[in-house]
Amino acid sequence: MRVLTPTAKMHLIGAKNLLLAPIQRNxxxxxxxxxAILSS
Structure with missing residues (x-):
């Protein structure tokens, strides 16, 4: 297991957030x- 540099970790977190953001919006x-369907 390699140790990630802080910048690499930041890039990984940023990429993960970019992937997850549309899913969370959906x-x-x-x-x-x-x-809306249940309350109608």
Whole structure:
């Protein structure tokens, strides 16, 4: 197991956040859609 430099770790975290951000937005969208359907 290699030790990551702080900058490499930052880049990994940034890439992970870029990948996860759209998924989290979609989750919120689906959640609000489900709430709207359930409450109608």
């Amino acid at each position: 989750d919120r969208l689906f959640f609000s859609l489900n709430v």
